[in-house]
Amino acid sequence: MSNRQFVLACLTPLFIFSLAFLALPLVRLFLASGEGESGWAIYLDILRKPRYLNTLWLTVVVSISVTLAALAISTTAGMFLSRNQFRGRGVLLSIMTLPLAFPGVVIGFLIILLGGRQGLINQITPGHVVFAYSVIGLFLGYLYFSIPRVLLTVMAAAEKLDPALEEAARTLGASPYRVVVDVILPGLMPSLIAAGAIAFATAMGAFGTAFTLATNIDVLPMVIYTEFTLSANIAMASALSIVLGIVTWALLLIARSLSGTTVAAGG
Amino acid sequence: MTLRLTNTAKTYPDGTRALMPTELTVDTGEVVSLLGPSGCGKTTLLRIIAGLETPDPGGEIWFDDDNVTAQPVERRNVGMVFQSYALFPNMSVRANIGYGLKMQKLPKPEIEARVTEVLEMCQLEKFSHRSIAALSGGQRQRVALARAIAPRPRLLLLDEPLSALDAALREALRDELAILLHKFQITAIFVTHDQDEAMAIADRVAVMSDGSVVQSGTPEELYRNPTSAFVAGFVGNAMHLKGTSDGKSLTLTGGVLPLDRDGAGQDIFVRAEDVQIDPSGPLQGQVETVTFLGTHYRVGIKGIMPDIVTSIFPGQNAPRTGEVVKVSIKPETLMLLPKSGVGK
Amino acid sequence: MFRSKTKILQLTVTLTACAFLLVPTILSVLAGVTANYFQGISSGFTLKWVFRVWELYSGSIFLSLWLAIACLISTLVIGLPAAYGLARHPGWLSRILEEFISLPLAVPGLALALALLQLYGSLKGFRASWTFILVGHVLYTLPFMVRSILSVLAAMDLRTLEEGAATLGASPWQRFRDIVVPNAMPGILAGALTVVTLSIGEFNLTWMLHTPYLKTLPVGLADSYASMRLEVASAYTLVFFVLIVPLLMAMQWASARAQRIAQ
Numbered sequence: 001m002s003n004r005q006f007v008l009a010c011l012t013p014l015f016i017f018s019l020a021f022l023a024l025p026l027v028r029l030f031l032a033s034g035e036g037e038s039g040w041a042i043y044l045d046i047l048r049k050p051r052y053l054n055t056l057w058l059t060v061v062v063s064i065s066v067t068l069a070a071l072a073i074s075t076t077a078g079m080f081l082s083r084n085q086f087r088g089r090g091v092l093l094s095i096m097t098l099p100l101a102f103p104g105v106v107i108g109f110l111i112i113l114l115g116g117r118q119g120l121i122n123q124i125t126p127g128h129v130v131f132a133y134s135v136i137g138l139f140l141g142y143l144y145f146s147i148p149r150v151l152l153t154v155m156a157a158a159e160k161l162d163p164a165l166e167e168a169a170r171t172l173g174a175s176p177y178r179v180v181v182d183v184i185l186p187g188l189m190p191s192l193i194a195a196g197a198i199a200f201a202t203a204m205g206a207f208g209t210a211f212t213l214a215t216n217i218d219v220l221p222m223v224i225y226t227e228f229t230l231s232a233n234i235a236m237a238s239a240l241s242i243v244l245g246i247v248t249w250a251l252l253l254i255a256r257s258l259s260g261t262t263v264a265a266g267g
Numbered sequence: 268m269t270l271r272l273t274n275t276a277k278t279y280p281d282g283t284r285a286l287m288p289t290e291l292t293v294d295t296g297e298v299v300s301l302l303g304p305s306g307c308g309k310t311t312l313l314r315i316i317a318g319l320e321t322p323d324p325g326g327e328i329w330f331d332d333d334n335v336t337a338q339p340v341e342r343r344n345v346g347m348v349f350q351s352y353a354l355f356p357n358m359s360v361r362a363n364i365g366y367g368l369k370m371q372k373l374p375k376p377e378i379e380a381r382v383t384e385v386l387e388m389c390q391l392e393k394f395s396h397r398s399i400a401a402l403s404g405g406q407r408q409r410v411a412l413a414r415a416i417a418p419r420p421r422l423l424l425l426d427e428p429l430s431a432l433d434a435a436l437r438e439a440l441r442d443e444l445a446i447l448l449h450k451f452q453i454t455a456i457f458v459t460h461d462q463d464e465a466m467a468i469a470d471r472v473a474v475m476s477d478g479s480v481v482q483s484g485t486p487e488e489l490y491r492n493p494t495s496a497f498v499a500g501f502v503g504n505a506m507h508l509k510g511t512s513d514g515k516s517l518t519l520t521g522g523v524l525p526l527d528r529d530g531a532g533q534d535i536f537v538r539a540e541d542v543q544i545d546p547s548g549p550l551q552g553q554v555e556t557v558t559f560l561g562t563h564y565r566v567g568i569k570g571i572m573p574d575i576v577t578s579i580f581p582g583q584n585a586p587r588t589g590e591v592v593k594v595s596i597k598p599e600t601l602m603l604l605p606k607s608g609v610g611k
Numbered sequence: 612m613f614r615s616k617t618k619i620l621q622l623t624v625t626l627t628a629c630a631f632l633l634v635p636t637i638l639s640v641l642a643g644v645t646a647n648y649f650q651g652i653s654s655g656f657t658l659k660w661v662f663r664v665w666e667l668y669s670g671s672i673f674l675s676l677w678l679a680i681a682c683l684i685s686t687l688v689i690g691l692p693a694a695y696g697l698a699r700h701p702g703w704l705s706r707i708l709e710e711f712i713s714l715p716l717a718v719p720g721l722a723l724a725l726a727l728l729q730l731y732g733s734l735k736g737f738r739a740s741w742t743f744i745l746v747g748h749v750l751y752t753l754p755f756m757v758r759s760i761l762s763v764l765a766a767m768d769l770r771t772l773e774e775g776a777a778t779l780g781a782s783p784w785q786r787f788r789d790i791v792v793p794n795a796m797p798g799i800l801a802g803a804l805t806v807v808t809l810s811i812g813e814f815n816l817t818w819m820l821h822t823p824y825l826k827t828l829p830v831g832l833a834d835s836y837a838s839m840r841l842e843v844a845s846a847y848t849l850v851f852f853v854l855i856v857p858l859l860m861a862m863q864w865a866s867a868r869a870q871r872i873a874q
Contacts (some may be wrong), residue, residue: 002339002783003777003783006784007695007696007699007783009692010692010695010696010787011696011697011708013689013693013694014689014690014692014693014696014708014712014753014757015690015708017749018708018711018755021727021750022712022714022750023711024730025723025726025729025730025731026726028716028726028730029722029725029726029729048733050699063645073628074628076620076621076624076625077624077625077628078619078640080621080622080624080625084618084623092629095626095632095633095862096628096629096632097863098632098636098856098859099632100859101808101812101855101858101859101862102812103812103813103814103829103832104814104815104832105814105829105833105836106812106829106848107613108836109832109844109848110635110639110714111635113635113638113639113642113845114634114635114638118648118841120634120635120638140631144631144632144635147632176615176617177617201717204719205718205719205720206719207719207720207721207814207815207818208814208818208829208833211818211833212833213837214837221721224721224725230726234729238725238729241721241726242722244719244721244722245717245718245719245722248718248719249714249717252716253717318778319774319778340777340828341778341779341780341781342780343778343784344780345778347774347775347778349771349774349775352766353768353771353772353773353775354775355775355776355790355794356767356794357790357793357794357796358793366776366779366781366789367779367780370779370780371780414775414779415778415779418779418780424778445823570859575766
């Protein structure tokens, strides 16, 4: 019995910490969302008021585009890197996983260096080509963020894929294209769905990148931030946070049940 | 040390009875084997003795005059060899063996001296600074044994200590283990499902079935005088001769066998080495299989009873498959046991 | 060796992606050591921007390092026993607890920060101290520590090893100290490096939780991007890279090692 008590004692600090700084604050956040003028109808307001509805739409559209682009690029690169051994492979892999540690703010700055007013593209192309502060900039920033994460998930799955399956398909007369469609993609599918969900969820909640780009584009995290700091509309900021939190949490739950791993989402 | 268990049972929270109320006494220096098929409760019994499981209320465990029932495992001073050995991968061979002594807070020089002594006894000197990962299966087994005996436990418990080894090694280490256990002169309990192992190592064997000890005795007693069909079948693979008995003789499909005792209402068993191929035998059957086993042949004969009757044939020219043979069984080698649902 | 069309296409995509990820990083590094970025590299290399960053922001760099260490200690104190408890006591309750503490991986930092601010914002002493930011960092990094240790513990036969130690006379605490902690070391190391890396780079929570007197490195970065000349912002980013890249590489090495052990 004393062993059981010891094990329970081990869980106590975690329990206290997560109660005080996670459970209770989240309850407070939820209660705060109902303390505005419109009460709990605030959740209906999100769907009724064009400002919030448009924000939701834009955020979802940008996130989906980023997800699809990141999946296409990272799956291609990931399969290439895991199926071929050549000199420089390690360097390419390092380059592609290095941005894992870059927070959103830094990525925003890198996009400015690429497509801002003093950016590389503007300098080397004739005319005025500035895209950093538009939806394109935001899209590229999120893509920068997602490529390494999706790549790692895909490569981990590709390594677990039994090469004998591909060889078996070959011996049965399948063309390289058919091998991809019939063997590789189905094998990778759970991981692709998981990686896609991660990319989508992080794009939905990314704040740092949008903040640095200082865009006037109303994506959800920016709207939450301005509602809270500028408009002091705490109820709406809370309600939007709750909606955002539930969406990203549900997506990552699905992702994890499919792949069994979580790649660092934040930053 | 004398171990005494009274009324010890184990019921799991889901209602499964892993161990029926059991009485067991093990005398000082005695090596007892708990033998039985998997799921018979032998490991549960061992774990209760170690203190790794709590028995149902009412059971008592005595080490000499100490009632240890309520004592946690770490204070019982038992040595245990686990099936998987449970060697600590973060420690060297030496540190593993010295761990129990460290827990007893012995002074460092004494720990060193005792570890060295045990290393020598188990012929492990050469490996003392190796890591566990760098040992072979047989070496690991010896380290596990050395670690268990180093703190001079009151009782040594071994849970299937040879089952993780391959067959050839298992046989060699079985004899080595028997010698070591007797050299230590320690009270030991040894759990196994392998009758050869139990016979080779133990002074006394307790055969278990469905959560109870069904018979306990020396290996010879169990082999010669089983008291139940289960023990006859499990120890020495006795065959159940299925026929009708009128008290004086046993009528089988392949003939009639005389009895020297009253066999009415009893099941009759025989061992393969007592089934002889003999031209003047009273039974007749046809050879189904012949297996050459080096020192002898094992001959399977059909037609004597519904199942195959196996005979050990020690000679040079064994019968061929399909041949019709006569078989005799000496009446005194037959085992007459109370009827039961179990057995072969 | 890359003869087929598919291979060439794959290589092109890979190289383009690499360029997309690498070129801005190089631009940033160059801008940080160029005398005048508008005139280009021809204006010469200099370290004056790096020194300027040091003058302006060394406080925020030290605050971040201090926070990372405090965060590491906190996550170890909470996470190591917790991972052990979860490993030894598997069941639906442990699953729920693990799932719950993993919420900060999924819920955006902004939402968590709002939640913390609304509950504790009125406690002025706490709100204004560095410990408030620390709570945010621990909240965010704790699941990484717990999972990293848990995956290593789950892969070994912890129960039997502990039983082995118990028969040799070790108490629960001695078993934890002598058997659990040393064998969990690869997971602890990977978790520790992850915690430090993430803590130093954390922005979303910190931006909401910080006060004007408590700026961490990423908060300072955001500040410099908004108000400093490009060279200073770049030099500051360069300092951040110098700090974070070795940590990231160590973290990847340690995680790969822990995963190999966990398999």
